[in-house]
Amino acid sequence: MKLIKLTLPNGDIKEVTYGTTIGEAAVSIGSRLAKEAVCGRFNGELKDLSWQLIHAGDLEIVTTDSPDGVEVMRHTAAHIMAQAVLRLWPEAKLAIGPTIQDGFYYDFDMDHSLSSDDLEKIEAEMAKIIAEDYQVTREELDPGEARRLFESHEDIYKLELIEGLDEQDKTISIYRQGEFFDLCRGPHLPSTGKVNAYKLLSVAGAYWRGDSRNKMLQRVYGTAFFKKSQLEQYLHRLEEAAKRDHRKIGRELDLFSISEEGPGFPFFHPKGMVLRNLLEDFWREEHTRRGYSEVKTPIMLREELWHRSGHRDHYHDNMYFSEIDNQRYAIKPMNCPGGILMYQRKIHSYRDLPIRMGELGLVHRHELSGTLHGLMRVRSFTQDDAHIFMRPDQIEAEIIGVIDLIDYVYKIFGFPYHVELSTKPENAMGDDAIWEAATDALRKALENKGLDYKVNEGDGAFYGPKIDFHLQDCVGRTWQCGTIQLDFMLPERFDLSYVGEDGQKHRPVMLHRVVFGALERFIAILTEHFAGAFPTWMAPVQVMLIPVAEDHVAYAHKIAARLDELRIRYEIDDRNEKIGRKIREAQLQQVPYMLVLGNNEVNEGNISVRHRRQGDLGKFEPDQFIQQINAEIKEKQLD
RNA sequence: GCCGAUGUAGCUCAGCAGGUAGAGCACUUCCAUGGUAAGGAAGGGGCCACCGGUUCGAGUCCGGUCAUCGGCUCCA
Incomplete structure (x- = not known):
């Protein structure tokens, strides 16, 4: 009998007989391992437990605690769901059913429109399929057989998928469980009974092939x-994320609102403005320090400008237009053309470059109505933009400068982040050579900084490739905020120049970049990240003064005068209410510090300090507390 | 824009066999002068998203519009 040598992950060599399945191999390695086994990885490829080993290679048993194991199980769960749907609505046509981060989905084409009540019915049917514990078996078919099989069920979507597979010369495999079968690469769990904790979450529309x-x-x-x-933990996490929803917190803390009169055009309330202004102050401080100047360009400019910039051709659907004195105008969706006009106002020497021109620019973009979402997705927003005009030899240093700035800013808020590089899209302007040079420059800067990055082919802006910064909030979600876009195109289109050392005209290179991305969106992210409990330096109200009774209001004003000197933001709760209530409400408003002021404090000339998280901190000399909170604010401490 | 769901007081929600609207919180006034997460009482507040239809009669049924929510597509 022929023996096959398997190399296990720990380097051990295991010999099994020809034709042994991965499942059997797992048993022979250890019974505990076999119990946890989901599938195997043979020479890097995931295979079913029933897969027969017929030549030597590396074998790893994929278990229930590995990410791959979970993914395989979810894929089987998706099949079980599809089977349940077909039992309930036999006319349904199956499209695709992949796993995604944290779960899976399946797309159906059917007349009956699914409601959330239907989800329960489907779940119940899934429970039956799991209890029936069908074997999940794999079959490999040639394209003709596969076509006939799916034609007999009029599975138009599967047939389209088979066409694609056939072209790529891939093996066509199907998986069966009970009466159900599906086109699938696999692998799968050996039987439906192995799926244990599952939950259907929502129904939504989705285009076939995302088009x-x-x-x-x-x-x-x-x-x-x-x-x-684990399922319960996950559902709990969803609830936690919902509690942090900035639309809810924004209302509760009175930060902003969006009126039916202006969908996508947010109103900032006084407390939301405090956040905006602080972000702007912080932004100006950092940019001034790093050699940026600040400009403001008009909201509306002649439409002709947007033809020259290429926006009219490439960005028309997202733009708003208007008319003044019979002239066509466009409302800016980006700040760059305005910045360019500013650059063109005078002749620049090579010595002037780089020019780092910052602009907190309010842009308007027509976003599809179905995509609007609180402050995350709006139709007018303020980009913390900057355009850097530079000589080609300055590109790398400037990119690195921006990378350092973004890194500095994100660390202040405690955000981890990762970086992605996006290359030439389909609707791009300019030829490939320029794109390649620009993309190379970005890549080089990233490599010089030693940053790991992911590449998104075809995801760049129409005028240049970009580096995107995705930050991660405390619930683990990621948000694209900062971007750096290199642009050889607009300088060309606008015939920008600078006078070089040789006295001749040269073409500058442009860099577009944002750090926060959009102030509106960044405020939304901060709100969700901190769940409304902004660090003291950002808190709209930093201190709540709570006089115990009417007699103590005067003392509260005395303390408040001291806070005024240092521009510490406070409110005095002088309502005729018990302090329990005043404290509760200050807590709900996430005010970092509450000062309780009553007879004891007035007589002793001190204050009782309560922190929103640590609770009662005891008595403080006013100066001592004020110095402490002032330091916390100045250092932008996270609590 | 597309698919589905939703739209009742400032907020959270109840109401329904079609007979002209209700709670809690918030707000106002009064009483209570209170010590670390809701003191008590009284009162005001709604063109039931908007427009049209069915009906003797519509918050409730039907159609359209708008907005919101969950996704798709798109993106800061």
Whole structure:
């Protein structure tokens, strides 16, 4: 009998007989391992436990605690869901059903429109399929067989997928469980009974192949875990994220609102303005320090300018237009053309470069109505923009300068982040050579900084490639904020120049960049990240003065005068209420410090300090407290 | 823009066999002068998103519009 040598992850060599399945191999390695086994990884490829080993190679048993194991199980869960849907609505056509981060979905084409009540029905049917514990088996078919099989069920979407697979010369495999079968690469769990903790989460529309010209299908989202406790933990996390929703907190803390009179055009309330102004102050301080100047360009400019810049051709659908004195105007969706006009006002020497021109620019973009979302997705927003005009030899140093700035700013807020590089998109201006040079410059700067990055092919802006910074909030979600875009195109289009050492005209290179991205969105992210409990330096109200009774209001004003000197933001709660109530409300407003002022304090000339998280901190000399909170603010401490 | 759901007081929500609207919180006034997360009482407040239809009668049924929510597409 022929023996096969398997190399295990720890380097051990295991010999098994020809034709042994991965599942059997797992048993022979250890019974505990076999119990936890989900599938195997043979020479880097995931295979079913029933896969037969017929030649030597590396074998790893993928277990329930590995990310791959979870993904395989979710894929099986998606099949079980599809099976359940077909049992309930036999006319449904299956499209695709992949796993995604934290779960899976399956797209269906069916007349019955699914409601959340239906999710329960589907879940119940899934429970039956799991209890019935069908074997999940793999079959490999040639394209003709596969076509016939799916044609017999009029599975138009699967047939389209098969066409694609056939072109790529890939093996066509299907998986069966009970009466159900599906086109699938696999691998899968050995049987449906192995799926344990699952939950269907929502139904939504989704275009076939993600293309809005195609039919809209019904997508059911779900998730599954090996352990009930993990599922519960995940659902709990969703609840926590919902509690942090900036739309809810924004209302509760009176930061901003959006009126039906202006969908996508937010109103900032006084407390939201405090946040905005602080971000702007911080931004100005950092930019001044780093050699930026600040400008402001007009909201509206002649439409002709936007033809020259290329926006009219490449960005038309997102722009608003208007008319003044029979002249066509456009409302700016970006700040760059204005910045360029500013650059062109005079002749520049090579000695003047780089020019770092910052602008907190209010831009308007027509976003599709269905995409608006609180402050995260709006139709008018303020970019913390800057345009750097520079000589080609300055490109790398300037990019590195921006990378350092972004790194500095994100660390102040305690955000970890990662970086992505986006290359030439389909609707791009300019030829490939320029794009390549620009993309190389960005890549070089990243490599010089030793930053790891992911590449997004075809995801760049129409005028140049970009580096995106994705920060991660405390619930683990990521948000694209900062970007650096290199642009050889607009300087060309606008015939920008500087006078070189040789007295001749040369073409400068432009860099577009933002750090926060948009103030509106950044405020939304901060709100969710801190769940409304902004660090003291940002808190709209930093101190709540709480006189115990009417007699103590005068003393509160005396303390307040001291806070005024240092521009510490406070409120005096002089309502005729018990202090328990005043404290509760200050807590709910996430005020960092509450000062309780009653007879004891007035007589002793001190204050009782309560912190929103640490509770009662005891008595303080007013000066001592004020110095302490002032330091906390100046150092922008996170609490 | 597309698919689905939703739209009742400032907020959270109840109401429904179609008979002209209700709670808690908030707000106002009064009483209580209170010591670390809600003191008590009284009162004001709604063109039930908007427009049209069915009906003797519509918050409730039907159609349209607008907005919001969950996604898709897109993106700061």
